[in-house]
Amino acid sequence: MKxxxxxxxxxxxxxxxxxxxGCQVRRGPLTLKTERGTNFDISGVIGLSGxxxxxxVLSFSKELAxxxxxxxxxxxxxxxxDEVVDAVGELTNMVxxxxxxxxxxxxxxxxxxxxxxxxxxxxxxxxEVTPICIPFESEWGPLTVExxxxxxxxxxxx
Amino acid sequence: MKxxxxxxxxxxxxxxxxxxxGCQVRRGPLTLKTERGTNFDISGVIGLSGxxxxxxVLSFSKELAxxxxxxxxxxxxxxxxDEVVDAVGELTNMVxxxxxxxxxxxxxxxxxxxxxxxxxxxxxxxxEVTPICIPFESEWGPLTVExxxxxxxxxxxx
Numbered sequence: 266m267k268x269x270x271x272x273x274x275x276x277x278x279x280x281x282x283x284x285x286x287g288c289q290v291r292r293g294p295l296t297l298k299t300e301r302g303t304n305f306d307i308s309g310v311i312g313l314s315g316x317x318x319x320x321x322v323l324s325f326s327k328e329l330a331x332x333x334x335x336x337x338x339x340x341x342x343x344x345x346x347d348e349v350v351d352a353v354g355e356l357t358n359m360v361x362x363x364x365x366x367x368x369x370x371x372x373x374x375x376x377x378x379x380x381x382x383x384x385x386x387x388x389x390x391x392x393e394v395t396p397i398c399i400p401f402e403s404e405w406g407p408l409t410v411e412x413x414x415x416x417x418x419x420x421x422x423x
Numbered sequence: 424m425k426x427x428x429x430x431x432x433x434x435x436x437x438x439x440x441x442x443x444x445g446c447q448v449r450r451g452p453l454t455l456k457t458e459r460g461t462n463f464d465i466s467g468v469i470g471l472s473g474x475x476x477x478x479x480v481l482s483f484s485k486e487l488a489x490x491x492x493x494x495x496x497x498x499x500x501x502x503x504x505d506e507v508v509d510a511v512g513e514l515t516n517m518v519x520x521x522x523x524x525x526x527x528x529x530x531x532x533x534x535x536x537x538x539x540x541x542x543x544x545x546x547x548x549x550x551e552v553t554p555i556c557i558p559f560e561s562e563w564g565p566l567t568v569e570x571x572x573x574x575x576x577x578x579x580x581x
Contacts (some may be wrong), residue, residue, distance in 0.1 A: 277469070279451070284450050294480050296557055302569065303538060303541065310468065310537060311470060312469060312470015312471070312472070312478070312533075312534025312535065313470070313535075314470070314472055314532040314533060314534045318532075318533070318534050318535045319534065320470070320534060320535050322537075323572050336509060340526050347550050350550070351549055354547075354549050363514045364561075374472040374473070374476075374532065375470075375472060375476070376470025376471055376472045376476050376477065377470065377471075377477050377478050377549060377552060377571060377572075378535055378544050379468060379478050379480075379547065379548060379575055380546075380547045381539055381544055381545070381546055381547070382542045382544070382545045382547065383461065383541050383542075383544035383545050384543075385541045385542075386536050386539055386540070386541035386544040387539070388538075388539055388542050389512075389537060389538045389539070389540065389541045390535065390537060391509055391512050391535060391536060392505050392509050394535060414534060414535075415443050415535055
């Protein structure tokens, strides 16, 4: 996966948290996700297809998910309710949508966001795809963004 | 979601298990997934986009995942290894790909399969989408297929 495909996801995350939630997130060093490891408590997942196929995963600590959805909905959240699940899905959708619009050459379309809950869940990619993992810190707790993209033999639809 | 969109996923599942694994699966009654509930031990997830956006989830009991991947790889599988994860992703990909080819009017493209592991994981859809859940029984254990599709305002790419 080309490294220049990652920056749009980094920028989209920083901007979505800043503009939608008033929350500053600080990016840590990128890593290749070559080791297995569980995700945080609640993860938004969205599929990408076009001149590449892939997935974006935003994985939230419980505290961050509650605080972020509370900021989005202007209401205090205390448990992983349907509203919190929808807010995590919506944030995932925003990040994927903003990144997609910067990656014009890939002509990506995005699928529906799904949200995975369950302590110790792990979201795995096909073994031929090595996702890039971007850790973020915020005052509300940690977040990771994982992006895995694979090239397709011919553009979809041809 | 139109009911006629479901049959291609049912048929694709029956055919993939029969042709690829030599395993007969029997469909149970369709249900709307209106109640929350955990998925089985290991789930393949793939995004769909085009004139509708959505997700297909194939959720396997551990026994079924081991037996099915063993049949695909012609080798005995005893734990949820990378090979089992890839086999579950590949089966999910086959079902999504075969269903897509029957749903020409939706002009769907499919993303990369991801595989979720972790006992008690739950894969949730946006609250405005009610997925249809199709339970299957097989000699190797149970499987569910969940399909959630939402219409898009305009065809993607226009």
